[in-house]
Amino acid sequence: MSSHKPETEAIRTQLGRTQFMEHTSPLYLTSSFVFEDAEDMRASFSEEKQRNIYSRFSNPNTSEFVDKVCKMEGAEDGYAFATGMAAVFSTLAALLDSGDHIVSAQSVFGSTHTLFTKYFPKWNITTSYFKVDELETLESFITPNTKILYAESPTNPAVDILDLEFLGNIAKKHNLILVIDNCFATPYLQQPIKFGADIVIHSATKLMDGQGRVLGGVAVGKASLIREVYLFSRNTGPALSPFNAWTLSKSLETLAVRVDRHCENALKVAEFLENHDKVNWVKYPFLKSHPQYEVAKKQMGQGGSIVAFEVNGGVEAGSKFLNAIKLCSLSANLGDTRTIVTHPASTTHSKLNEAERLEVSITNGLVRVSVGLENVKDIINDLNQALQNE
Numbered sequence: 045m046s047s048h049k050p051e052t053e054a055i056r057t058q059l060g061r062t063q064f065m066e067h068t069s070p071l072y073l074t075s076s077f078v079f080e081d082a083e084d085m086r087a088s089f090s091e092e093k094q095r096n097i098y099s100r101f102s103n104p105n106t107s108e109f110v111d112k113v114c115k116m117e118g119a120e121d122g123y124a125f126a127t128g129m130a131a132v133f134s135t136l137a138a139l140l141d142s143g144d145h146i147v148s149a150q151s152v153f154g155s156t157h158t159l160f161t162k163y164f165p166k167w168n169i170t171t172s173y174f175k176v177d178e179l180e181t182l183e184s185f186i187t188p189n190t191k192i193l194y195a196e197s198p199t200n201p202a203v204d205i206l207d208l209e210f211l212g213n214i215a216k217k218h219n220l221i222l223v224i225d226n227c228f229a230t231p232y233l234q235q236p237i238k239f240g241a242d243i244v245i246h247s248a249t250k251l252m253d254g255q256g257r258v259l260g261g262v263a264v265g266k267a268s269l270i271r272e273v274y275l276f277s278r279n280t281g282p283a284l285s286p287f288n289a290w291t292l293s294k295s296l297e298t299l300a301v302r303v304d305r306h307c308e309n310a311l312k313v314a315e316f317l318e319n320h321d322k323v324n325w326v327k328y329p330f331l332k333s334h335p336q337y338e339v340a341k342k343q344m345g346q347g348g349s350i351v352a353f354e355v356n357g358g359v360e361a362g363s364k365f366l367n368a369i370k371l372c373s374l375s376a377n378l379g380d381t382r383t384i385v386t387h388p389a390s391t392t393h394s395k396l397n398e399a400e401r402l403e404v405s406i407t408n409g410l411v412r413v414s415v416g417l418e419n420v421k422d423i424i425n426d427l428n429q430a431l432q433n434e
């Protein structure tokens with residue numbers, strides 16, 4: 045194990061140099077790799093030798109990216125995927141059997157929720173949900189068939205915080221595999237493995253790339269579990285492309301400085317909104333008014349890039365606010381250099397009725413801001429003029 049800090053690992057973890065003595069890692073756009081002879085080929089396929097065979101299994105660029113994430117998360121091993129959802133699906137599909145049961149936080153990423161409720165039941169895998177503000181009820185959902193405990197923290201879009209240490213203890217007590225989607229925090233702000241997570245998943249599309257360019261996903265954790273994930277994935281084909289892995293590995297070099305600025309800007313935006321008379325409430329993990337402020341302080345280095353708030357005046361005021369935005373983008377991504385504003389009740393969650401939205405903490409006036417890297421005065425000015433206009 046190396047003694048360097050995560051920021052240093054993100055920069056200095058690198059493939060061996062080729063004969064050209066390049067300074068940073070080149071891109072290996074190759075679908076397969078060649079063998080010396082029949083014996084080399086046999087030994088490679090039987091895994092007596094650790095080497096690249098075919099880029100669905102491994103590729104130097106994906107290995108470098110995975111290696112960096114493992115070092116930053118404190119994980120033993122990992123595998124990289126084409127998207128965050130490929131990481132969620134393949135990891136769980138590899139570890140679950142027909143008849144198994146998942147206990148999940150109710151507020152999880154929309155497609156993850158759809159996977160649990162619509163697709164996993166096709167293979168007789170069922171899910172029970174606990175409310176993120178009722179952790180004390182969690183154990184009552186655990187059955188003899190429960191295999192996985194699944195959660196995100198902070199949650200999307202309401203930035204609720206779940207106590208990872210508490211989840212880690214429950215998983216240990218009941219012998220469950222704890223899977224944490226750490227996308228909103230990044231390994232720079234939070235390392236769930238320290239609190240007992242067995243597997244950590246990321247949509248690398250978000251803050252890891254951070255510049256709105258490529259899709260990607262990664263799962264890291266205990267070697268014995270990742271081995272299952274790897275075998276499943278090398279046969280089913282959700283692999284990350286070498287080009288995207290190369291891009292993501294470069295992106296990780298600047299993750300710490302970007303996330304520092306995201307958090308600095310987000311805290312200022314949250315403080316501005318907290319004092320605005322058109323705003324009912326603001327939620328940001330590092331605001332003292334956040335219901336789980338103490339837990340956030342315990343498990344996160346800073347508050348992250350996402351601020352949730354409620355505009356006075358419900359659905360109509362929310363969409364009017366969105367229409368008045370000038371500088372910020374209306375877009376489905378988050379964790380980008382560009383500030384992005386979304387109104388879940390009229391967009392991503394408009395198919396749910398009001399009661400269903402409230403179940404996942406989405407009120408009619410809820411706005412989610414993914415605070416970017418522009419000068420924070422310009423971001424605040426834009427939000428302010430849109431609030432005045434609505």
Ligand SMILES: *Cc1c(COP(=O)(O)O)cnc(C)c1O
Nearest residue numbers: 127128129153225227247249260
């Ligand atoms: C975006 C996101 C995902 C899915 O990632 P994709 O790269 O879009 O497939 C999963 N979990 C969380 C928390 C996300 O924000």
